[in-house]
Amino acid sequence: MGASWSTALASVAEKLNAGRIEWMLLGSAATALRGVAIVPGDIDIAILTADDVIRAAGVLPTPDVVGAVESGGFVPADWISTVAEPVRRFGDAGARWTFGRWYVEGVKVELAHIDAPAAAALMVETRAPLVWQERETLSCHGQAIPTVPIEVQLATMVARQQDARIDATLAGIDTGLLKVPLLRRAIRDKRSEVPGMVVPESVQGLGLK
Template identity: 65%
Template structure:
């Protein structure tokens, strides 16, 4: 049986790809698409630029208006297709849609302080390492697994990390990229502790 979120992802991907939006799948949906035994709560997508989010908002199914009691209930509408929030250190351009009961969120985060770090979501460096997967015949650009593993560690997503490592071939990992992602995250968060499976993987080639 096809999971509803995969059908929605394929529809969204078809629209984004057809209109030249530069995008990348993140979060639990990216993990599940790799075969990990996780059920996505939503579909998280990054846009490479602020303009990519604005253009996506112009092509995704957007109602004329929608009630919202607060930010958690806000969705993109024709009158307000995107939100801008944050400050000089981290500025967001954000859109949210409910498509056939599946929440889809698109965001671009401008965070100049981490431009030189290999971090998921906030760093432009990660875009050069996107990995392509397939969903119902649609090409899906996905955040590099090596960088996403480090995000899971930083967010203490132990169950997701274990499910991901069980689903992927460790021999296929780009170890230099994994070590770079670890080092860059530790430069931002010196308290980051590596679980044994990642420490073992990363140690191949010299990371202590």
């Protein structure tokens, strides 16, 4: 995606902040924004409420296209949010998604609210309300970027066995600033979802032993 991801992120942030939409940057863009040497494939954003995903269509560049609304619990790869269909809703009682997709400055931007009752008490990325209490505000081209805590992201990387990304992240951040209790909680809660999760030595050495 190249350097344009940060320009796109700043443009999205300006619009969401002006629209007073509660949001949080996730995924690879959140990691890269901290100076980690990875290139995001897209921009993933969590939205606090389902209604605000719909409101985002009023502030993001949504084309005035009228087409047939497809049904089914999936999102086609070529689908984007339009005036006629600003969001897709799918999932089940375990995780109900309200989802929107845009292209900003040529970069794919995906917004989602996920209602997942089983994760309500967990400190996990994307689906749980608890993580919103730990948001950090970073900056991108002068725009405020509410961002998922890196400690919670590390737990996600461990669960996904993303060893190369873990190494890049630990090399790119000041590990002395990590909140060890938060990291410990995030790993514990992620392990409740992924019982076989193995924490690598590089992460254990951050104070988890």
